Amino acid sequence: MTEPPFRGALTILVVEDEPIVRNIIMKSLVREDYRVLEADSAAEALEVSQTFSGTIDLLIADHTLKTMTGRQVAEQIRQDRPGLKVLHISGLSLEKLEQDGGVIPGAEFLAKPFSPKTLVNKVDQILGTTRNRSASG
Amino acid sequence: MAASQHPLILFAQREVMPRNRTRSVLQDEGYDVLAAADGSEALELFRANVRTIDLLLTAVELPAVDGITAYRQITAEQPNIKVLFLSGDGTPNGLALPNAWPTIATPFPPETLLAKVTEVLDECQPMTEKHLNVILVVDHDKDRQDRTSKILTENGYAVLTANSVEQAESLADTIATIDLIISGIVFPGHSGIHLAEHVEASQRKVSTLLISHFDRDLLHKMPGFSRQPEFLPNPFTPEALLTRVRRLLDA
Numbered sequence: 001m002t003e004p005p006f007r008g009a010l011t012i013l014v015v016e017d018e019p020i021v022r023n024i025i026m027k028s029l030v031r032e033d034y035r036v037l038e039a040d041s042a043a044e045a046l047e048v049s050q051t052f053s054g055t056i057d058l059l060i061a062d063h064t065l066k067t068m069t070g071r072q073v074a075e076q077i078r079q080d081r082p083g084l085k086v087l088h089i090s091g092l093s094l095e096k097l098e099q100d101g102g103v104i105p106g107a108e109f110l111a112k113p114f115s116p117k118t119l120v121n122k123v124d125q126i127l128g129t130t131r132n133r134s135a136s137g
Numbered sequence: 138m139a140a141s142q143h144p145l146i147l148f149a150q151r152e153v154m155p156r157n158r159t160r161s162v163l164q165d166e167g168y169d170v171l172a173a174a175d176g177s178e179a180l181e182l183f184r185a186n187v188r189t190i191d192l193l194l195t196a197v198e199l200p201a202v203d204g205i206t207a208y209r210q211i212t213a214e215q216p217n218i219k220v221l222f223l224s225g226d227g228t229p230n231g232l233a234l235p236n237a238w239p240t241i242a243t244p245f246p247p248e249t250l251l252a253k254v255t256e257v258l259d260e261c262q263p264m265t266e267k268h269l270n271v272i273l274v275v276d277h278d279k280d281r282q283d284r285t286s287k288i289l290t291e292n293g294y295a296v297l298t299a300n301s302v303e304q305a306e307s308l309a310d311t312i313a314t315i316d317l318i319i320s321g322i323v324f325p326g327h328s329g330i331h332l333a334e335h336v337e338a339s340q341r342k343v344s345t346l347l348i349s350h351f352d353r354d355l356l357h358k359m360p361g362f363s364r365q366p367e368f369l370p371n372p373f374t375p376e377a378l379l380t381r382v383r384r385l386l387d388a
Contacts, residue, residue: 019178020185023171030164037157040174044153051154 004130007033010057012123014038015045015073016089017065021112025060028116029123042068049077056081058127063090063097074104085126089114144191144258145169149179149207150223151199155244159194162247163254176202183211190215192258196223196243197232197297198311205232205271205295206313217263221253233286233296238264270386271312273297275305275320275332276348281371285319288375289382302327306335315343317385319378321371322349344385348373 012034016022022038029036037052039045042065049056059077061070068076074086086107090097094109103109110122123129146168150156153174160172171186173179176199183190193211195204208220224232224240234240239261241253272294276282279300286296297312299305302324309315309332318336320329333345350371369381 019171019173019182023182026160026172027169035161038160038172039153040178044174047153048157 004128007129010127011035011054012058013048013056014060016062017041028119032120042073045073046076058085060087063088069101071101071104143169145189146192146194147171147179147182147190149173149176149195149199166251175199176204176207179207180210188215190218193218193220203312219257219261219263221257233290235290235293269295270316271295271314273315273318275299277324288378292379302332305332309336318345320347322347346381
């Protein structure tokens with residue numbers, strides 16, 4: 001039977017231009033053992049994707065970035081990383097967000113504000129993760 | 138480091154991948170880290186976590202608010218914060234600080250960073266009582282530039298250096314907290330007088346001290362020279378330089 005991946009083996013890229021929100025997300029995920037890369041803009045997110053040689057397992061993208069929407073960032077990164085999973089986050093409702101470009105197909109959505117626990121649960125659900133490597137692993 | 142203490146580090150660096158690498162190294166060692174891409178973000182994070190930050194780790198040149206300005210604003214609100222500057226990050230020739238001020242030259246291996254952070258957190262006192270005066274030294278003669286910088290850093294001043302007026306103007310436009318510019322006059326490109334006028338036009342409170350081995354009478358024929366209040370004939374003694382610097386900074 002295939003074991004679920006453990007959090008420490010997975011890398012998440014967070015793109016969020018609000019520094020306080022970005023750092024809360026980072027802290028929430030790092031505390032739960034995820035490997036996390038941060039970007040404060042669409043341009044930085046694309047740079048990280050192009051520069052980072054490892055696998056990025058999940059992109060967490062704020063919808064309203066200064067130069068692009070979260071969907072546009074996800075679309076660009078998926079050109080190089082086709083299997084990339086995406087979690088859109090926004091202060092807009094999903095309904096409003098659909099009127100403003102929407103989410104990339106197959107992506108999940110989490111409305112702001114959210115608690116660290118809600119975020120981690122959502123990420124765990126998307127990635128199908130467990131916290132620790134099994135004793136036999 | 139005591140694993141139970143989790144000191145909180147506010148870290149500011151412009152380049153995204155070095156920022157991610159450094160943050161990861163610190164977090165893997167057990168530090169809590171707030172990462173900022175700019176001094177303005179660092180100030181925002183500081184104000185959201187005021188009085189809980191143990192160390193400011195910052196580059197000097199940042200896109201909107203530079204690291205020195207961020208440091209000055211943060212210490213005005215939290216005087217006991219410790220600081221470690223990344224030297225050579227973005228600035229053409231780096232920032233030379235007086236010996237007492239902790240710096241780490243970039244790029245650095247993780248173990249060097251961790252050792253320096255531990256040293257600053259455990260052994261250094263906050264620099265609260267010392268005002269950090271920043272002087273930009275502009276000289277295309279590297280030996281003279283080094284000599285001037287050495288005199289200044291040995292006497293408690295922070296020094297940025299530039300090899301040309303064009304480089305200096307770019308730095309002066311980027312780093313908000315330059316207190317004094319010491320410049321030669323005759324350069325292959327723009328003159329030191331051009332630099333002084335450029336800074337004066339920005340309406341910032343930055344004094345300029347011009348240095349030249351040319352005769353003052355000859356220099357008076359250069360457009361704009363007579364409007365420059367401070368001139369130091371070259372060669373100069375350390376005492377003569379420091380007297381002018383103190384007078385200009387106290388003005």
